[in-house]
Amino acid sequence: MLAAAVVLVAALHAWGAAGAGLKFPPLPLLPPTAFTADAGDGRAYLRWNLQIEDDRVVGWKVVRVGADGVRPGTHSAPLQPISDLLRDPHYVVRGLANGTRYTFAAVGVLADGTTTPPSNTASVVPRATGTATVTRLRRRDSITVGEFKDLDLSSSATKVVFPDGQELIYDNFRPIDWKTVDGEHLIYPKQFGNGLDIGKFDKRGLPMVIPPGGLKQERITVDGTSWLLLPPDARAASSAEQTQRQVITGEKPGYTGATVPLYYQDAQFGTSHPFITDPMTLPKHPAHQNRWLEPQVDGDRVTFHYWLTLRMMGYTGWQCVLVWETWWPIERERGWIESSQPTGAGPARHGTVYHGLARLVEVQMPGGWKLGYQVMLNDGFGPGGSRIGVVSYNTGFRKPGCEVVDYGSAENRQVFFQHAKPPRTGYRYHMDMDCLQSSPLIFYDWDAAPNRKAGCITITARSLYYHCSQGSSSYVEQGADGVWPNLAWDLGAAGTRTAVDTVEYLHAAEPAQPLPQRYLNARFEAYGNVSRRMGVQNELCGISMNAAAPGQDEDLTAYAQKQIERMNKDRSANAHCIYFTFWNTSPLIVDPRYLLDETFDCNSAIKAMCDTFHKADISVGYWLRPELERHSIAAVLSDTIPTAESYYGYNSGKRPDIVKILHEQGMPLLRQNQHWIRRQADGSWPADTPYQWIPMSFASEWWDRVMWPSLQMSAQLGFDFIELDGGFAGLQGVDYSPMLAGNADSALPCQPFAWRMFRTFHLLDLRLVGECTVGWKGGTLEIVGEGDQYRSWMFSLGIFSVGWVKPEHPIVDDPRTLTQLFQLYNNLRQDMGDHAVRRFARDFYSRHRAPDWVELKDLRRLEPVTVTVKTADSPVGGKPDKVDADHPATFTVTPWTWGDAVWHYDDGTSVVYPAYDKQAIP
Numbered sequence: 026m027l028a029a030a031v032v033l034v035a036a037l038h039a040w041g042a043a044g045a046g047l048k049f050p051p052l053p054l055l056p057p058t059a060f061t062a063d064a065g066d067g068r069a070y071l072r073w074n075l076q077i078e079d080d081r082v083v084g085w086k087v088v089r090v091g092a093d094g095v096r097p098g099t100h101s102a103p104l105q106p107i108s109d110l111l112r113d114p115h116y117v118v119r120g121l122a123n124g125t126r127y128t129f130a131a132v133g134v135l136a137d138g139t140t141t142p143p144s145n146t147a148s149v150v151p152r153a154t155g156t157a158t159v160t161r162l163r164r165r166d167s168i169t170v171g172e173f174k175d176l177d178l179s180s181s182a183t184k185v186v187f188p189d190g191q192e193l194i195y196d197n198f199r200p201i202d203w204k205t206v207d208g209e210h211l212i213y214p215k216q217f218g219n220g221l222d223i224g225k226f227d228k229r230g231l232p233m234v235i236p237p238g239g240l241k242q243e244r245i246t247v248d249g250t251s252w253l254l255l256p257p258d259a260r261a262a263s264s265a266e267q268t269q270r271q272v273i274t275g276e277k278p279g280y281t282g283a284t285v286p287l288y289y290q291d292a293q294f295g296t297s298h299p300f301i302t303d304p305m306t307l308p309k310h311p312a313h314q315n316r317w318l319e320p321q322v323d324g325d326r327v328t329f330h331y332w333l334t335l336r337m338m339g340y341t342g343w344q345c346v347l348v349w350e351t352w353w354p355i356e357r358e359r360g361w362i363e364s365s366q367p368t369g370a371g372p373a374r375h376g377t378v379y380h381g382l383a384r385l386v387e388v389q390m391p392g393g394w395k396l397g398y399q400v401m402l403n404d405g406f407g408p409g410g411s412r413i414g415v416v417s418y419n420t421g422f423r424k425p426g427c428e429v430v431d432y433g434s435a436e437n438r439q440v441f442f443q444h445a446k447p448p449r450t451g452y453r454y455h456m457d458m459d460c461l462q463s464s465p466l467i468f469y470d471w472d473a474a475p476n477r478k479a480g481c482i483t484i485t486a487r488s489l490y491y492h493c494s495q496g497s498s499s500y501v502e503q504g505a506d507g508v509w510p511n512l513a514w515d516l517g518a519a520g521t522r523t524a525v526d527t528v529e530y531l532h533a534a535e536p537a538q539p540l541p542q543r544y545l546n547a548r549f550e551a552y553g554n555v556s557r558r559m560g561v562q563n564e565l566c567g568i569s570m571n572a573a574a575p576g577q578d579e580d581l582t583a584y585a586q587k588q589i590e591r592m593n594k595d596r597s598a599n600a601h602c603i604y605f606t607f608w609n610t611s612p613l614i615v616d617p618r619y620l621l622d623e624t625f626d627c628n629s630a631i632k633a634m635c636d637t638f639h640k641a642d643i644s645v646g647y648w649l650r651p652e653l654e655r656h657s658i659a660a661v662l663s664d665t666i667p668t669a670e671s672y673y674g675y676n677s678g679k680r681p682d683i684v685k686i687l688h689e690q691g692m693p694l695l696r697q698n699q700h701w702i703r704r705q706a707d708g709s710w711p712a713d714t715p716y717q718w719i720p721m722s723f724a725s726e727w728w729d730r731v732m733w734p735s736l737q738m739s740a741q742l743g744f745d746f747i748e749l750d751g752g753f754a755g756l757q758g759v760d761y762s763p764m765l766a767g768n769a770d771s772a773l774p775c776q777p778f779a780w781r782m783f784r785t786f787h788l789l790d791l792r793l794v795g796e797c798t799v800g801w802k803g804g805t806l807e808i809v810g811e812g813d814q815y816r817s818w819m820f821s822l823g824i825f826s827v828g829w830v831k832p833e834h835p836i837v838d839d840p841r842t843l844t845q846l847f848q849l850y851n852n853l854r855q856d857m858g859d860h861a862v863r864r865f866a867r868d869f870y871s872r873h874r875a876p877d878w879v880e881l882k883d884l885r886r887l888e889p890v891t892v893t894v895k896t897a898d899s900p901v902g903g904k905p906d907k908v909d910a911d912h913p914a915t916f917t918v919t920p921w922t923w924g925d926a927v928w929h930y931d932d933g934t935s936v937v938y939p940a941y942d943k944q945a946i947p
């Protein structure tokens with residue numbers, strides 16, 4: 026990134042004397058994230074995330090935390106450094122006493138020796154772990170996995186028996202069997218594609234997904250000659266791999282004068298593979314020298330190491346990706362804590378016990394590759410290796426919001442039951458809903474059947490640093506059983522061993538708790554871990570939100586008083602959002618004094634307005650679209666934008682008059698700093714963008730110069746929250762702009778910079794009401810639809826901020842259902858639903874902090890209901906979110922209901938949120 030002085034010069038040049046004497050605030054020093062600890066025999070294995078989003082950090086030190094603990098982001102407890110300066114984000118602490126609890130954290134170290142605040146803490150109790158045994162199986166051996174009998178093995182087949190009895194078999198560079206402590210086989214053993222693949226991005230820095238069987242191709246005939254044409258994404262991505270090109274001349278619809286590749290062939294063309302981002306890894310072939318090395322054992326941890334040959338930059342030999350996969354057993358009890366047992370023995374946790382394996386994936390790409398890559402895991406799961414009977418449960422920004430997929434079908438209905446999108450695809454430059462950042466829990470469940478026990482699998486990731494798409498699928502058309510999560514991470518680092526993530530696969534056999542309770546237990550843990558480890562929002566901004574905007578000449582204090590009077594009529598809302606009125610929705614356009622001077626122009630009036638809302642105990646917020654500038658390339662490069670009022674987000678901006686500014690001078694700051702725009706790999710402008718707006722580079726000085734000071738001033742003026750349009754948390758792909766500007770050696774993954782944005786919001790205590798899912802334990806928006814009222818137990822942790830549902834929808838119109846949503850820590854976006862229920866929730870939420878766990882009392886099933894889901898479109902970028910009109914989704918639901926809900930906290934305390942019939946509501 027450019028130095029702050031260069032940024033200031035650019036700003037002053039753009040704005041002339043208006044910027045004289047202004048000082049831009051330095052970027053805050055944020056702590057490391059996702060600090061985790063695992064126990065060994067007299068040791069602790071520690072890991073945390075890189076900080077590529079802050080080039081001031083040159084390394085890290087591990088610190089031991091005093092007995093009183095440390096709050097993330099502070100130095101409020103004794104910190105004892107126990108390591109020298111570390112250049113890699115991992116460390117093993119040795120010489121610890123088994124049975125003793127230790128707590129650690131990490132601090133980032135700057136060039137001058139100063140440090141960042143500490144990361145989140147992690148505690149560990151070292152223990153005698155035992156030693157895993159590794160056996161090379163013979164080629165003439167065979168194995169039986171569930172229903173799959175006498176499967177042949179290769180010469181590299183390796184079996185691991187962990188000390189707790191779990192077993193893992195690797196063959197052909199992939200796991201083919203996971204046998205749990207309960208004797209269940211949970212991985213589909215037959216090969217389907219590669220076990221791990223490396224994919225390359227198109228020239229936009231976005232994934233191009235190749236379906237099984239290759240790309241759809243089309244031929245046209247010109248002057249008697251047949252030409253093979255490709256989809257636009259394939260043409261964009263294939264420049265490095267084209268072996269033939271021809272120029273078609275003349276008038277041909279859509280291709281006039283275009284340079285069209287005769288064919289495009291991916292590295293795995295003609296093989297059976299899953300949906301995969303344009304692959305560089307080659308299929309198994311005698312001519313390609315994939316290599317298996319001997320596994321390494323460290324107590325109960327086993328590291329598999331192998332090389333996979335790559336087709337890269339026109340070559341198919343002598344270049345490999347090096348892969349390390351370290352596995353170790355883990356155990357988890359998911360549930361709540363009671364303050365004491367009847368015997369007085371102290372706190373006790375109650376929940377479902379899971380056993381499973383953690384899997385750390387590390388890769389090293391050839392250092393000459395600068396364009397970023399995607400690491401993809403390809404493993405199918407299910408009891409006995411089969412998808413039959415497996416159902417996944419999730420929620421998302423769709424309609425209906427409950428995403429329930431039954432994988433027992435004979436055809437591949439694909440992800441989320443009503444959703445036809447192939448896995449591993451995203452929303453172009455738009456933030457992505459189908460990622461582990463916004464939905465950090467994969468939950469598969471199955472009932473008992475003949476010759477099979479009931480059970481469930483959960484899949485979570487620890488680091489979540491790189492964007493990780495996740496889209497469960499079945500591949501029955503390809504002859505592949507199992508449910509395939511299709512995990513895929515977007516990375517940029519090459520030439521060094523790089524940790525991708527640690528994935529936890531956990532299994533519960535014959536879980537004693539009913540489905541809604543164990544789903545909630547897993548969800549609260551997974552989403553709470555994101556909040557704790559990443560240092561992001563963990564509380565709602567309000568119980569209910571209203572929205573309006575002051576008139577052009579209306580006094581802002583009087584406006585606040587009017588809104589307060591309106592909201593206090595029934596006391597059922599305590600958050601108020603003002604959309605496009607103020608400069609902070611368009612900070613790139615306005616005089617920099619708005620961002621830097623609390624007393625400049627309307628800032629004093631805005632502060633007075635916010636103070637007025639606060640005195641009435643009402644939060645106040647504004648709308649923000651952070652990843653896109655809301656006009657076209659041609660417009661922003663023009664000296665003036667005479668059509669600026671065509672966009673309501675500009676013509677509603679009255680403090681100052683945004684349309685007038687754009688009419689007079691356009692966007693001079695962006696014209697002076699065009700490197701802030703997210704370019705394509707060849708330096709060309711971005712194409713195929715959402716809403717035809719301009720994607721901005723989160724890794725450029727645009728964040729330093731515009732977004733950070735704007736957010737800081739917004740907090741200083743008194744805003745409490747932001748309605749974050751597009752806030753899916755998972756920003757897909759890699760960014761080429763810093764590399765093209767000479768500020769980075771290679772493409773940079775986008776997601777670490779998106780995390781910086783969310784963490785900055787939290788640092789400033791600017792809470793989010795995400796118009797799209799921001800996940801975790803904060804307020805987001807859900808679009809409910811038909812059938813959602815029958816699965817209200819799936820909406821929890823603030824993800825139910827209903828904005829676009831009709832007020833009479835059963836999920837909010839029924840006061841009992843509405844009460845249950847509030848019992849699960851949810852909120853509403855607008856003035857809908859029973860006001861008495863909302864008043865009770867507002868009062869309850871004001872007196873009690875967000876729960877760590879929720880226990881449902883008197884949980885029971887009701888009579889089955891049949892629901893047919895109609896075809897509809899997603900509100901995000903016009904993407905379809907259902908199956909086509911000829912295949913409406915019909916399903917039978919057996920609803921659950923409950924009485925009281927107990928909010929439990931990790932310190933052992935609890936409070937009861939009573940059922941509707943027990944509430945003292947006037």
